[in-house]
Amino acid sequence: MNAVAEKVVFGSAAAVLASVGRQLGETEWMQINQERINQxxxxxxxxxxxxxxxxxxxxxxxxxxxxxGYLTLSLANLFLPQLVVYEDLKMGVNYGCEKVRFPSPVLVNSWVRGSGEVVAATPIGTDGVQVTIRITVQVRGQDKPGCVVETISRLFFIQEN
Structure with a gap:
């Protein structure tokens, strides 16, 4: 089993902008049981x-x-803060998603984890950035992931004087 990577920390819009192409590692495995599906x-x-x-x-x-499929998609919201932390943040908002796909079903009692990559970042004003992070929901023992989604966030950092 692979070791879980430490969270990537970004403290400014400039740091996020410079991170395009960066791999963010993988989360711990979690099981998708029938109770979670029923909930x-x-x-x-x-x-x-x-x-x-x-x-x-x-x-x-x-x-x-x-x-x-939407349960599997919703795990992006669970996995994202396990992969990345934003310090000195005034405000962050979910802006949307791009290119959502479900390449493989996630069977009950499967084990899944998230991996991430920063795929795009553009500045917003003087203290903000729009960042697109691809989250891949991997399924243990399967070649194809259960979900791949490009999450879009708008982040506004505290400006240093």
Whole structure:
């Protein structure tokens, strides 16, 4: 098992701008169990049998329940702060996502982790930056990831005088 990388720390817009192409490492593995899938179904109202009915899912296309694609996508929000920290930040906001893909299903009880890469950064005014970080949700034992998403954040740092 690979060691988890230390969080990457950025303390200014300039540091983020200079990081394009930088790999951010990997998070710890976590298991996607049926309870988490059911909680997501309850939160979203998506109770399709392929997610929440283990007996029916056995005879379905994957042989077991699978996590919702949007559950897998939502893990980007969990993994991102495990990979990167912003110091001297006035404010940061989620701005959106680009190029969301679900290359492989995440079966119930699979182990997943996130990896990250800074793919773009552009300045906003004198103290801000818009950064795009690609989060890949890796699935242990699978060649293809469960999700790949480019997250977009707008960050505004405290200016030094």
């Amino acid at each position: 997501f179904a309850d939160a979203t109202g998506d109770h399709q049998w392929i997610h929440v009915d283990p007996e029916q899912a056995k005879s379905g296309p994957f042989g077991a329940c699978v996590a919702h």
